[in-house]
Amino acid sequence: MDAPKAGTKLQEPTSGVEAIVVRPPSEAVLELQAGGNVALGKRYTCETCNAEVLVTKGGDGQIACHGATMVIAQPKTLPSSD
Amino acid sequence: MANIAMLLDLAADAMGDRRAVGDLTYADVRRLAIAAAPDVAARARGTLAFADANCQAVPVALFAAAWAGVSYAPLNYRLPPAQQQALVDRLDTGYLVETDKAETWLDELRSRATDEPAPYPDETDHPAVLLFTSGTSSEPKAAVLDHDNLLAYILNAGDFMSAGEDEAVLMVVPPFHIAGVAGTLSSIYAGRRIVPLSKFTPEAWLEAARTEHVTHAFVVPTMLARIVAVMEDQGGVELPSLRTLSYGGARMPVPVLERALELFPNAGFVNAYGLTETSSTVALLGPEDHRTAMAGDRVRLASVGRPLPGIEVEVVDEDGNLVAPGDEGRIRIRGPQVSGEYVGVDGGVDPDGWLVTGDIGTVDEEGYLFVKGRADDVIIAGGENLSPGEIEDCLLRHPRVTGAAVVGVPDDEWGEQVAAMVTISGTISADDLIEWVRSQLGGLKAPKRIEVRDELPMTPTGKLLRREVRAELGSR
Numbered sequence: 058m059d060a061p062k063a064g065t066k067l068q069e070p071t072s073g074v075e076a077i078v079v080r081p082p083s084e085a086v087l088e089l090q091a092g093g094n095v096a097l098g099k100r101y102t103c104e105t106c107n108a109e110v111l112v113t114k115g116g117d118g119q120i121a122c123h124g125a126t127m128v129i130a131q132p133k134t135l136p137s138s139d
Numbered sequence: 140m141a142n143i144a145m146l147l148d149l150a151a152d153a154m155g156d157r158r159a160v161g162d163l164t165y166a167d168v169r170r171l172a173i174a175a176a177p178d179v180a181a182r183a184r185g186t187l188a189f190a191d192a193n194c195q196a197v198p199v200a201l202f203a204a205a206w207a208g209v210s211y212a213p214l215n216y217r218l219p220p221a222q223q224q225a226l227v228d229r230l231d232t233g234y235l236v237e238t239d240k241a242e243t244w245l246d247e248l249r250s251r252a253t254d255e256p257a258p259y260p261d262e263t264d265h266p267a268v269l270l271f272t273s274g275t276s277s278e279p280k281a282a283v284l285d286h287d288n289l290l291a292y293i294l295n296a297g298d299f300m301s302a303g304e305d306e307a308v309l310m311v312v313p314p315f316h317i318a319g320v321a322g323t324l325s326s327i328y329a330g331r332r333i334v335p336l337s338k339f340t341p342e343a344w345l346e347a348a349r350t351e352h353v354t355h356a357f358v359v360p361t362m363l364a365r366i367v368a369v370m371e372d373q374g375g376v377e378l379p380s381l382r383t384l385s386y387g388g389a390r391m392p393v394p395v396l397e398r399a400l401e402l403f404p405n406a407g408f409v410n411a412y413g414l415t416e417t418s419s420t421v422a423l424l425g426p427e428d429h430r431t432a433m434a435g436d437r438v439r440l441a442s443v444g445r446p447l448p449g450i451e452v453e454v455v456d457e458d459g460n461l462v463a464p465g466d467e468g469r470i471r472i473r474g475p476q477v478s479g480e481y482v483g484v485d486g487g488v489d490p491d492g493w494l495v496t497g498d499i500g501t502v503d504e505e506g507y508l509f510v511k512g513r514a515d516d517v518i519i520a521g522g523e524n525l526s527p528g529e530i531e532d533c534l535l536r537h538p539r540v541t542g543a544a545v546v547g548v549p550d551d552e553w554g555e556q557v558a559a560m561v562t563i564s565g566t567i568s569a570d571d572l573i574e575w576v577r578s579q580l581g582g583l584k585a586p587k588r589i590e591v592r593d594e595l596p597m598t599p600t601g602k603l604l605r606r607e608v609r610a611e612l613g614s615r
Contacts, residue, residue, distance in 0.1 A: 064141040064287060099299075135425075136426060137308075137325070138409050138411035138419075
């Protein structure tokens, strides 16, 4: 299995959680799992490979990559430019 | 890849009752876009064209196209009918929201909108947006922006729902400008209310900013010059709610920027450098950079700042090698938001993914980029390369000069010589202005001829039409 590309949609059927890949993982180890809780609109990042996903439907799920739960990404600090 | 419809879908799910644009909430915009989508999909032949001014229908049209899986093509509504028709013909679209008809179109959508959810297509056969470039040097070309390009920009540049409920952005660049498209998408993703202004005048801009408690705004340099002039005329005008004033789309004359920084002491200024072909901003000079430059030697007020994270911006020589700090070269850009594609034209990015722009620039020791102008605009006089921008800034520092356009015109002895077209307030002779430039920059850069006009030829998005200036000054 190939690692998911940027823009790939991920779904977890039991929790209904959905997310899209913003920055792809280094290998095919990123997955949504039941349990935990993720919030709509939050970005989560892999501390090993720096992959990033955006949660498009929140719920009782979690996102794992490289054997660990992905953590909420740091907020962006760029000023608005348009 | 994904679909930009996702951005509105997220906003409507998470903050459906918040006002998105004008009177419409995020839920309203989605409901109306979904109401339009089946008809758009059936009739559009791949493209929804939108030919009206800024109004609350703009995001509805943009997302109706996304939900229908067709391209959104905003057109210059100020073109004469025959020229507008020529663009419509080139696009071969079957769905046009006509000039002055957007509100009627919205009313019609309202009459059949329901709360029935409808999914958007994850994959589409058509690019997200087709945008005609400003055509300062040639016929306008339709730039192609894919869903991936636009999403890469939006997801990289900001955070979802990062705006407070009190934030509002004044949208005055027309819908057919890349900053209009990108600003609509980024405001919706951030949850920042859009205040559309259909026609720019400095008075209308100041009035809307004040009454709508606008916190954010983007202007092109010609707009800022006119806003500054009115504020200096009237005196005592303040916009206490304005937090961020961003500008871009053309080179900002430093004298105008300095006056604006003094008039808006509490606003953070952002210079955004980007192209239609790069889905908007690729480099920016932020508020702190402006403050530091203003307090120091001010050289960096002429900079467009540093690249966004994940974007590469380089200045290279003719062989593609990086130039030394301070040396001029061609600006090239690489990153997921870069398209570089045009309808019906070969090209785009090079095999390594670089978009080689037509812009000449330099980079300083700390990586700050300076855009010197279009390569085509460089004046070569007696073997010396002269940048029109430096001479224009010099003219604009004269208290009587309100606008300046400097070009090279053919000259038998020098190859080219410097000529200028200016707008002024009060009276001043051309000879006095030539002497002014000579005293500041020396004889080589002093125009040999200066003509005074009531206005300078501009595109509707505030870019100087140099080919017209050149044609007029070179023909006599």
